[in-house]
Amino acid sequence: MRVDQQPGYILHARPYRETSLLLDVFTRDHGRVGLVARGVRRERSRLSRGVLQPLQPLLLDWVARGELGTLIAAEVASAPFAFDGETLFSAMYLNELVQRLCARNDAHPLAFVAYAQCLARLANAEPAGWTLRRFERELLADLGYALVLDRDAAGEPLLPQQDYAYDPEAGARSANIDARAPRVSGAALLAFGADRMPDATQQAQLRRLMRSVIRHHLGGELNAWTWARPAVPRTTDSA
Incomplete structure (x- = not known):
């Protein structure tokens, strides 16, 4: 199943294998989901690691396969929040x-x-x-x-x-x-x-x-x- 332009927030991110991130994401229509951002820790990646920040409104595309989905695209949905x-x-x-x-x-x-x-x-x-x-x-x-x-x-x-x-x-x-x-x-x-x-x-x-x-x-x-x-x-x- 492919999901496109789903509003969501990253709750937590941690390194996964050598070049990827494992994301825990809270989404509007699918609740809390686990996603793998493959290759995002490489210097050249089609996914921007800078976008994948917790507490910021995002629009996410992914393909769901079993327990973990694979993140396809991510973009900022609105102006980022500032917290300190x-x-x-x-x-x-x-x-x-x-x-x-x-x-x-x-x-x-x-x-x-x-x-x-x-x-x-x-x-x-x-x-x-x-x-x-x-x-x-x-x-x-x-x-x-x-x-x-x-x-x-x-x-x-x-x-x-x-x-x-x-x-x-x-x-x-x-x-x-x-x-x-x-x-x-x-x-x-x-x-x-x-x-x-x-x-x-x-x-x-x-x-x-x-x-x-x-x-x-x-x-x-x-x-x-x-x-x-x-x-x-x-x-x-x-x-």
Whole structure:
């Protein structure tokens, strides 16, 4: 099967044999796919290695054969994003999240759109922590793990002034039931569900909540958590 002009982003690239690259790519219509860019590490190659950079919007052509496809062509789809410092770490975290949570060859078009929007927001210097929480929420929803953010586990409306313990399988419960679950205010959950940026204290609660939920679905930590800052409320956002 040949695929032409497929929007995609390179999540990870590593050397493959003597002259090639092995690419992990997130695409709009085919999900996460593995591609071999043959001969791209030679001095003279019909594929430009400079184009094959992570975190940049690309249009990709490939031929799918079994587990790995062969990249035929790649071109830049739009102006490249610029990342450095905190935004680069945040973008790297996005890539690891997609790699760990999305199965190969399983399309998630809504998550793809959310990924592209998240990169654009990071590149435009929007608050990193809130931007990442929004992407985590949309990715989990597209994978079938949507958070319930308006009602508790018993089906009752959330109360803004009440604290809850969030169970990834059941939803928000009374904070006294499970001391091990992250505590989060009803106000924070309601703001999250309404896509309304909460205050710094509530953002710290949501960060702990999403870390716990993602750990639950992965069965372990992400490598990116080793560089993530502690969730200390402050005037500027953190990842």
